[in-house]
Amino acid sequence: MAEIHDSFDTILILDFGSQYSHLITRRCREHNVYAELMPCTVKIHDLDFKPKGVILSGSPYSVYDKDSPHVDPAVFDLGVPVLGICYGLQEMAWTMNGKVAKCDHREYGFAQIQIVKAEDTGSSAGALFEGLGDEMQVWMSHGDQLTEMPPDFHVIGYTSTAPYAAIAHSAKPFYGIQFHPEVTHSPRGKQVIGQFILQICGSRPNWTMQEFIGKEISRIREICGSSGRVIGAVSGGVDSTVAAKLMHEAIGDRFHAIMVDNGVLRLNEAAQVDEMLNKNLGVNLTVVDASSLFLQRLEGVEDPEKKRKIIGNTFINVFEEEATKIEDVKDGKGRVEWLLQGTLYPDVIESISFKGPSATIKTHHNVGGLLKDMKLKLIEPLRELFKDEVRALGRLLSIPAPLVQRHPFPGPGLAIRILGPVTRDQVKILQQADHIYIEEIRKAGLYNEIAQAFAVLLPVRAVGVMGDQRTYEQVVALRAVQSEDFMTADWYVFPAEVLRRISSRITNEVPGINRVTYDISSKPPATVEWL
Secondary structure: OHHHHHHOOEEEEEEOOOOOHHHHHHHHHHOOOEEEEEEOOOOHHHOOOOOOEEEEOOOOOOOOOOOOOOOOHHHHHOOOOEEEEOHHHHHHHHHOOOEEEEEEEEEEEEEEEEEOOHHHHOOOHHHHHOOOOOEEEEEEEEEEEEEEOOOOEEEEEEOOOOOOOEEEEOOOOEEEEOOOOOOOOOOOHHHHHHHHHHHHOOOOOOOOHHHHHHHHHHHHHHHHOOOOEEEEEOOOOHHHHHHHHHHHHHHHHHEEEEEEEOOOOOOOHHHHHHHHHHHHOOOOEEEEEOHHHHHHHHOOOOOHHHHHHHHHHHHHHHHHHHHHHHHHOOOOOOOEEEEEOOOOHHHHHHHHOOOOOOOOOOOOOOOOOHHHHHOOEEEOOOOOOOHHHHHHHHHHOOOOHHHHOOOOOOOOHHHHOEOOOOOHHHHHHHHHHHHHHHHHHHHOOOHHHOOEEEEEEEEEEEEEEEOOEEEEEEEEEEEEEEOOOOOOEEEOOOOHHHHHHHHHHHHHHOOOEEEEEEOOOOEOOOOOOOO
């Protein structure tokens, strides 16, 4: 999006395949500086903007290997500051005739870096660590290290095992650090990144949702013109709700939202979304009850991938039919030209990664299949944003806090939280259990501490005793995790009394369940969802 670069200074982050690359982007944006991640193979002459600075990420590769990735040397002729992190340091040094070799032992974990003062280097090369004291704790994760510095570089930081843990060019704003400032294990790493992008690069800290919202509304109006119409699917989740409200702010009733009730939504979901979007936020919304069709097609299906495909394909069928009805209405508002999607920046990162999209663990439900058939143009107003930025945008659009902070909900809905065949009765049981679970979490004031919480209906029955009578009923598993980005997650430690209250209510109030379990698996090795 060239418009972004026209309005906001941009830090270009070149990805060499590190698992931490996206965190560098986040840390820059936390300083209110726009940052964009691109594969390390990008050619500088292909860029349609000039960045304020460049950051080279880490990598699982070794710079001296035959098939290792290398940066376009033109990056060092851009006339902007460059920061190399871990592999990025080694790549910079390698490119400038330094030497890199395998460490005697792999360095992974905490280290204490000694900072060399700027006056001791005889140059301004120490500016990266200015104001950070004489030493700091950092996080190392590398198997190679610099063994000989390239010409005209100075040491600005070292550890007991890494004599060139941080280096800087004596005349040019080129810096390299062997540690990872982007991870939380480096307590002052965010300050190091801030020093680079704000002080050394001179970036304007104007990347805020307050600035973004006005510019994006203007961009949407320019794209859609005075008569073009947009349709979009909404689910009641944060992303689709914010995208819908933003589109409504831009073009009013020329945006038409469609919610398809697939029969596997949360309890009273369709009615609540209709109330919120249509009546409270003024979004032009049609709710289509297609629950019977979905449940009919899901009958007897247990395989989660088949469930996803059935739901995805049926969604497309229903959405297309409703879109055609809107297209046929002659109301003087113009024809439908655009399809709104709530794509976020992590989705974009996944698709442009140097290593390519990750191996498919599960099929993600989206409406991408609509584009070719419907010949609509895609409009994605949130594609530059992370989830926390979308939430901030939602607050500015006056979307109520309970909706803005809502936990993620999968496209296939409860169908992949019912481990076994999906029936109306099974859906009803899970809806009630899940509703009680979330209600009690909110009552305890814990909802916003948890990244995602939900119930799973297991395909097993257990013996129980209720009112002196033997029962043989189903088991529900509760899941709650804490996570910054969902790439990793840890299970949430509930107070015992909260779990006790949740279990008691579910077994007493939900017919068909006599046992409640709590999932204490982290990601990895588990995933957040069960299916």
